[in-house]
Amino acid sequence: MAKNRHATLTANKKTAPQWRNLHSRVLSLLLKLTKIEAAILAFAVCSVALGLGNSLQSDPSTASIEEVIESSKTEDTKSPINTDRTTIALALPSQNSIPKTDTEQAAYYSQAKFTIDSNTVQADFSPAPLSQPASPKSVAAAATAEQSSTAVKRIHQTLKKGDNLSMVFDRVGLNARDVYQVVQSGNEGKALTRMFPGEKLEFVLGENNQLEQVIRVKSPLESIHFIRNIAGDKTYFEINRVTRTADIRKVYRSAFINDSLSLSAQRADVSQSITMNMANIFGGVIDFVLDVRNGDQFTVVYEEHYLDGEKIDEGNIIAASYSNRGTTYNAYRYTDPDGDTGYYNEDGVSMRKAFLRAPLDFTRISSSFNLRRLHPITKVVKPHRGIDYAAPRGTPVFSAGDGRVSASGRSKANGNYVFIKHGESYTTKYLHLHRRSVKKGQRVKQGQIIGQVGCTGLCSGPHLHYEFLVNGVHRNPRTILKKLPKAKRLNANLKAEFMA
Structure with a gap:
C-alpha cells in the first residue's frame, strides 16, 4: 500500500511539468487573441457556466x-x-x-x-x-x-401669493410656448392669467413630458379642461367644461340657547356658516345679543352636499324657526317666478327688513348714541353720533342693507372705514375696521361681509362704530328702524303658490 502511494506521488511529480507547460502555452495563445476573438471565447465560457447554473437551480x-x-x-x-x-x-x-x-x-x-x-x-x-x-x-x-414612455403623469399646483401663470408652468417643467398655446384657447384661457392665490391647476403630461391637458379646478363640482389637439402642423387646446352633480341631503338640527346663539349652535353640530345665515334670516326681528335669553330655542333644516360619499359643502337653509320670549318666528325659503329668493313667514311676509338691527354678531354695546358724550381718548365732550359694538378683532361686519359703497378708505380718526348709500335717503357708516373687504362703487347685498372688526384710528379697544343717517342727518340706529318701511309681502297669487 505504501508502494502504491509512492508510485502515485512519483507520477504526479512527472506530470506537474507537463501541466505547467500546458498552462504557459494556453496563456501565450490567449495573449495573441484579438479583441473580437477574446469576446467570442468569453461568451462561450459564460454560456457553459450559465447552463450548468440553470441545471443546478432547483430552489x-x-x-x-x-x-x-x-x-x-x-x-x-x-x-x-x-x-x-x-x-x-x-x-x-x-x-x-x-x-x-x-x-x-x-x-x-x-x-x-x-x-x-x-x-x-x-x-x-x-x-x-x-x-x-x-x-x-x-x-x-x-x-x-423601466418607466413606460407613454405613462401619464399628473401634477397638482396651488397658486401662491406672487405667482403668475408662467411661474406655475415653469415649476411643472413647461415652457413659454405651452403657456402661449393654452392662453390662446379663448376667453377661458385668458382667464387663467387672472387667477388668485389658492386656486388650483392640474397638469397632465404624456410622452417626453409633453403637455396633454391643463385642468382648472374651480370647485369640487366644476372644472375646465384645456385638451391638446393637433390639426396638420398646428397645435391648439380646446376647452371642455366638466360639471358634476352632488347628492343633496337634508339635515335637521335643534337646540336650546344656554349662552349665545353661536355657542349653542356649535354644540348642536351646526357650522358657523349655517349659524351666520340663520342670524341673517332673523336679523330683522331679533337682536342676537340684546334680545337673546336662556331657554330660547332654534330649529333649522338645511342642505348638505356630498360627492362620492364625502361631504364637500353645505347648501341653503330650507326652513328655520326661532322662539324668543314666548314668540316663535318661522322662516321658509321661497323663489318667486322672477327668480328672486327670500325667506317668508307663514303669512307670506318677508323676514328681510330694509336694514339689519345690528350689522354684526357683537358681544355688547360699549357706547350708545349720545350727542353729549365725553370722548374716552381726547376727554372732550363731543357728540357720539353712532353706536359702538364691542366684538373680538376679526369679527365679520355685514352691510346693514342693499346699496352701493360710496367710500372705502382710511383716516387718522376713523381708521379703516366703509360708507354705504342705500337709495336716495339712507347711508350707513362703519368705522375702525381691521380690514376692508369692499371698494368704492361696489354694489353690496344685505348681510354681505364688508370688513372685519378692528381698532384702527382713534380707538381704545376692538369695536365697530356704526352710524345711520337719514337724508344726511345722524339718527339713533336702534330706534330709527321702527320708522323705516315695512317688510315686503307676497301678493295674493304668489302667496297661494307659496302656501301650496
Missing part, C-alpha cells in the same frame, strides 16, 4: 428578481425590466416557507403583492410571513424597472 428562493416578478404578473401587467431608472427592492421569503412542489410554488408566488412608488417596488408575499431571508443577495436584490 425558488434563488431565482432571479426578474423571474420572480414576471411569474407574479398576468399577461396584461407584464412589462420589460430596465436597469437604468427605478430601483426594485424585493424581499424574498425564507427558504423554509416556500412550498416544494411546482404547483404549490406557482400558487405561492401568484399571491405576491407589489407596492409601487416613484423609487421602489416592494413585494409582500401574503399570507406567508416573512421570516429570515434565504441569502443576502435575495433579501436586498437590486434591479431597475
Whole structure:
C-alpha cells in the first residue's frame, strides 16, 4: 500500500511539468487573441457556466428578481425590466416557507403583492410571513424597472401669493410656448392669467413630458379642461367644461340657547356658516345679543352636499324657526317666478327688513348714541353720533342693507372705514375696521361681509362704530328702524303658490 502511494506521488511529480507547460502555452495563445476573438471565447465560457447554473437551480428562493416578478404578473401587467431608472427592492421569503412542489410554488408566488412608488417596488408575499431571508443577495436584490414612455403623469399646483401663470408652468417643467398655446384657447384661457392665490391647476403630461391637458379646478363640482389637439402642423387646446352633480341631503338640527346663539349652535353640530345665515334670516326681528335669553330655542333644516360619499359643502337653509320670549318666528325659503329668493313667514311676509338691527354678531354695546358724550381718548365732550359694538378683532361686519359703497378708505380718526348709500335717503357708516373687504362703487347685498372688526384710528379697544343717517342727518340706529318701511309681502297669487 505504501508502494502504491509512492508510485502515485512519483507520477504526479512527472506530470506537474507537463501541466505547467500546458498552462504557459494556453496563456501565450490567449495573449495573441484579438479583441473580437477574446469576446467570442468569453461568451462561450459564460454560456457553459450559465447552463450548468440553470441545471443546478432547483430552489425558488434563488431565482432571479426578474423571474420572480414576471411569474407574479398576468399577461396584461407584464412589462420589460430596465436597469437604468427605478430601483426594485424585493424581499424574498425564507427558504423554509416556500412550498416544494411546482404547483404549490406557482400558487405561492401568484399571491405576491407589489407596492409601487416613484423609487421602489416592494413585494409582500401574503399570507406567508416573512421570516429570515434565504441569502443576502435575495433579501436586498437590486434591479431597475423601466418607466413606460407613454405613462401619464399628473401634477397638482396651488397658486401662491406672487405667482403668475408662467411661474406655475415653469415649476411643472413647461415652457413659454405651452403657456402661449393654452392662453390662446379663448376667453377661458385668458382667464387663467387672472387667477388668485389658492386656486388650483392640474397638469397632465404624456410622452417626453409633453403637455396633454391643463385642468382648472374651480370647485369640487366644476372644472375646465384645456385638451391638446393637433390639426396638420398646428397645435391648439380646446376647452371642455366638466360639471358634476352632488347628492343633496337634508339635515335637521335643534337646540336650546344656554349662552349665545353661536355657542349653542356649535354644540348642536351646526357650522358657523349655517349659524351666520340663520342670524341673517332673523336679523330683522331679533337682536342676537340684546334680545337673546336662556331657554330660547332654534330649529333649522338645511342642505348638505356630498360627492362620492364625502361631504364637500353645505347648501341653503330650507326652513328655520326661532322662539324668543314666548314668540316663535318661522322662516321658509321661497323663489318667486322672477327668480328672486327670500325667506317668508307663514303669512307670506318677508323676514328681510330694509336694514339689519345690528350689522354684526357683537358681544355688547360699549357706547350708545349720545350727542353729549365725553370722548374716552381726547376727554372732550363731543357728540357720539353712532353706536359702538364691542366684538373680538376679526369679527365679520355685514352691510346693514342693499346699496352701493360710496367710500372705502382710511383716516387718522376713523381708521379703516366703509360708507354705504342705500337709495336716495339712507347711508350707513362703519368705522375702525381691521380690514376692508369692499371698494368704492361696489354694489353690496344685505348681510354681505364688508370688513372685519378692528381698532384702527382713534380707538381704545376692538369695536365697530356704526352710524345711520337719514337724508344726511345722524339718527339713533336702534330706534330709527321702527320708522323705516315695512317688510315686503307676497301678493295674493304668489302667496297661494307659496302656501301650496
